[in-house]
Amino acid sequence: xxxxxxxxxxxxxxxxxxxxxxxxxxxxxxxxxxxxxxxxxxxxxxxxxxxxxxxxxxxxxxxxxxxxxxxxxxxxxxxxxxxxxxxxxxxxxxxxxxxxxxxxxxxxxxxxxxxxxxxxxxxxxxxxxxxxxxxxxxxxxxxxxxxxxxxxxxxxxxxxxxxxxxxxxxxxxxxxxxxxxxxxxxxxxxxxxxxxxxxxxxxxxxxxxxxxxxxxxxxxxxxxxxxxxxxxxxx
Numbered sequence: 001x002x003x004x005x006x007x008x009x010x011x012x013x014x015x016x017x018x019x020x021x022x023x024x025x026x027x028x029x030x031x032x033x034x035x036x037x038x039x040x041x042x043x044x045x046x047x048x049x050x051x052x053x054x055x056x057x058x059x060x061x062x063x064x065x066x067x068x069x070x071x072x073x074x075x076x077x078x079x080x081x082x083x084x085x086x087x088x089x090x091x092x093x094x095x096x097x098x099x100x101x102x103x104x105x106x107x108x109x110x111x112x113x114x115x116x117x118x119x120x121x122x123x124x125x126x127x128x129x130x131x132x133x134x135x136x137x138x139x140x141x142x143x144x145x146x147x148x149x150x151x152x153x154x155x156x157x158x159x160x161x162x163x164x165x166x167x168x169x170x171x172x173x174x175x176x177x178x179x180x181x182x183x184x185x186x187x188x189x190x191x192x193x194x195x196x197x198x199x200x201x202x203x204x205x206x207x208x209x210x211x212x213x214x215x216x217x218x219x220x221x222x223x224x225x226x227x228x229x230x231x232x233x234x235x
Contacts, residue, residue, distance in 0.1 A: 002204070003015050005183075006111070006202045007106070007202070008106070008215065009105075010102060014058040014097070014099075015055060016051050016055055016096045016097075017095060018047070018048075018051060018095070020093075022044045022046070023051075024043060024047055024050060025050070026051050026053070027046045027050025028050070030053055030054075030070075032070075037072065051091065052090070054096075056071055056079065056098040056100060059098050059099060059100035060087075062100075063085070063100060065082065065085065069082060078163060078164055081100070084102060085101065085102055086100070086102075086103050086108055087101065087109060088110045088111045088160050090112050092113055092114050092209070097211070099213070105218055106215050106216065107165060107218045108164050108165050109160075109213070109215045110157035110159065110161035110162075110215075111157055111160065111212070111213045112152075112157040112160065112212050113153065114209065114210055115149070115209060116145075116146040117146060118140075118146070118148055119148045119152055123152070124148045126172065127151065127152055127155055128148070131178075132151055132176065132177055135147070135151075135179060136148045146205060149210050150179065150205070150210045150212060151179065154177045154179065154185055157201060157214040158170070158187040159175075161214040161215065161216055162189070166194075174190050174191045175188065175199075176188045176190060177201075179203065183203055184202050185201040186199075187200075196216055200216070200217075
């Protein structure tokens, strides 16, 4: 996967492919304060949490930071990144990804990945606005059965970049996604007030997964408060 192309420099993206077994190696190597966050969870949850946090620490190291401190969870699952950094996590069957970036370059980021498969029946009706539904229909007619899943991931990634700078909910109906064939998209924010009118995004379909990434450049978000984008879906 060429996930590095999902974000502008100097962001760092780290991913990990996993098998179906619950490997707790990365979980057991976490800071004790991180392990306690999911200490009562089943092994599968511990495994995905540990893997995603491992990716996050690796991304921070690639940025030249000592990442020994814990990345804890804030409101609505938002990872609490070290001061001066932002980031986002995602995990799905067989894949974990983390992105980290200095806030002097990117004020907020979001990432979401899922298997390149159609959404379960009825989900598209809950998330898509009319122009988005038309785009999905055109793509599916062309054989791209993953189109609705990509739309879902783009909306999730939009929320992940939005929440840390606003601490406000963003429903599926509150952003309209314009997905473009060149691997980019724009998430137009329909709620008011909003700190930015839109959020930039990039997408790819590789090795059986759809990935969507969002980012707000610091030059577009002067003076905003924030931290880092969550790894929890809204479902």
